[in-house]
Amino acid sequence: MKRVFTAAGTAIFMSTFSAAHAGPIDNACMSSERGGNRALCGCIQAVANITLNGQDQRLAAKFFAEPQMAQDVRMSKTQYHDEFWKRYEQFGATASAACS
Numbered sequence: 001m002k003r004v005f006t007a008a009g010t011a012i013f014m015s016t017f018s019a020a021h022a023g024p025i026d027n028a029c030m031s032s033e034r035g036g037n038r039a040l041c042g043c044i045q046a047v048a049n050i051t052l053n054g055q056d057q058r059l060a061a062k063f064f065a066e067p068q069m070a071q072d073v074r075m076s077k078t079q080y081h082d083e084f085w086k087r088y089e090q091f092g093a094t095a096s097a098a099c100s
Contacts, residue, residue: 023048024057028064043099051091056084060091 025048029041036044048057063070073081 024054024061025052028061032064034064040099044095047095047098048091051094052087056087056091059084060088 022042023045026041026045029036029044030038048060052060059073074085076082
């Protein structure tokens, strides 16, 4: 079922990719030390628009500048962080499949 969702999400993503607007993930990606390019960062933002809400996107964007924060959130015992991390993992898997 997960693969079907990922495939469906990727299809939706591909049809809306060109219409993606800059968002917190795109901005963080473009300004990161890893030197993201417009196409890659735009792709990742488009996936984020499908898989993460605005609050999740703002938190995930912080990971680009503060990688340790991702580990802290992952290890956190709060319900919000546990639920966020599940969504974040889905985002990561979808972005990896769609943007690589």
